[in-house]
Amino acid sequence: MIKEILVEKLITEDSKRARTTQVNVGPSEIGGCQRRLWYRLNAVKPTNTGTSRLAAIMGTSIHTAIEVAFSGDENYLTEVELTHNGLTGHVDLLDVQGKTIWDWKTITKAGSGFFGNEGQIAQLQVYGWLANNCGYEITTLGLVGIPRDGNENDIIEVTCAYDEDKALAYLARLENVKTSFAIPEPEKEQSFCKRFCEFYGTCDGLPENTQQEITNDEVIQLLVQYKSLQEQSKKVGQELDFLKEALKGTTGVTPQGISIKWSQLAGRQSVDEEAVQKLLGYVPKKQGNGYERLTIK
Ligand code: SF4
Numbered sequence: 001m002i003k004e005i006l007v008e009k010l011i012t013e014d015s016k017r018a019r020t021t022q023v024n025v026g027p028s029e030i031g032g033c034q035r036r037l038w039y040r041l042n043a044v045k046p047t048n049t050g051t052s053r054l055a056a057i058m059g060t061s062i063h064t065a066i067e068v069a070f071s072g073d074e075n076y077l078t079e080v081e082l083t084h085n086g087l088t089g090h091v092d093l094l095d096v097q098g099k100t101i102w103d104w105k106t107i108t109k110a111g112s113g114f115f116g117n118e119g120q121i122a123q124l125q126v127y128g129w130l131a132n133n134c135g136y137e138i139t140t141l142g143l144v145g146i147p148r149d150g151n152e153n154d155i156i157e158v159t160c161a162y163d164e165d166k167a168l169a170y171l172a173r174l175e176n177v178k179t180s181f182a183i184p185e186p187e188k189e190q191s192f193c194k195r196f197c198e199f200y201g202t203c204d205g206l207p208e209n210t211q212q213e214i215t216n217d218e219v220i221q222l223l224v225q226y227k228s229l230q231e232q233s234k235k236v237g238q239e240l241d242f243l244k245e246a247l248k249g250t251t252g253v254t255p256q257g258i259s260i261k262w263s264q265l266a267g268r269q270s271v272d273e274e275a276v277q278k279l280l281g282y283v284p285k286k287q288g289n290g291y292e293r294l295t296i297k
Contacts, residue, residue: 007054014057027089027126030174031119034184037177039199047201048194058148059106063092066104082130087171089123089130100140100159101127107145109154110228111221115145116158118217122170124160129167138162192219226296 077094093102124141131138142159193205
């Protein structure tokens with residue numbers, strides 16, 4: 001099917017990019033799961049190659065389009081590589097006159113309420129530290145959220161002041177993980193790890209506990225998105241049922257070429273288990289492959 005070919009081609013192309021082949025840990029990873037960071041710092045071989053990558057690939061494409069749009073504008077520097085004390089970061093946009101660093105993030109509208117989480121701020125503070133140590137003067141840090149499912153009016157931005165103490169605290173956290181012989185405890189739940197962590201398998205993640213309070217911003221964001229889509233899907237289903245009912249008995253073609261006709265189809269056939277039981281004395285059955293059921297209320 002073309003969708004499998006499409007995904008394979010996107011992933012192959014994405015794997016060639018500098019960002020996704022980087023072996024050094026970058027500022028973007030400092031605020032995430034500390035166990036994952038430890039694995040990355042210790043070059044542990046990934047065990048989960050089936051992680052969801054489409055959102056990241058779409059994000060990379062949007063970054064490329066923005067970089068092209070800003071190129072040639074002398075007020076801004078794009079994709080600035082900054083290295084200091086062995087740490088390298090890639091800043092999306094550096095406004096030299098405005099002393100501001102901007103980072104583009106692709107988001108969804110439903111998840112916009114959680115935009116500007118601690119991990120994202122940690123990344124920005126470290127970018128600020130890198131820039132200020134690489135000859136730039138940065139006082140402001142900014143995140144711009146570009147919804148994949150929205151339009152220009154849905155773009156949001158969040159800014160905060162550069163704070164060297166905060167940046168140094170995040171860097172100390174990185175150093176802690178780097179020099180630790182002990183592997184940090186898992187921080188994310190299995191449902192997240194399976195989809196998004198390349199070390200799932202080596203690490204089992206946190207067991208699912210439906211009574212436990214969920215505080216992980218990324219998991220909360222996914223849940224909010226899911227519920228929003230679930231509600232939209234239910235509403236669409238109800239509207240389709242209403243329209244179907246209202247269109248009963250109508251046939252023909254509209255001036256736009258939309259045609260409508262009704263036909264009678266036979267019901268789905270199924271084995272008469274009672275008759276088989278009478279004939280054979282038992283009903284032969286085979287067990288299909290199991291699947292995961294998701295319940296979100
Ligand atoms: S599997 Fe989950 S808990 Fe373990 S390192 Fe990855 S994200 Fe962290």
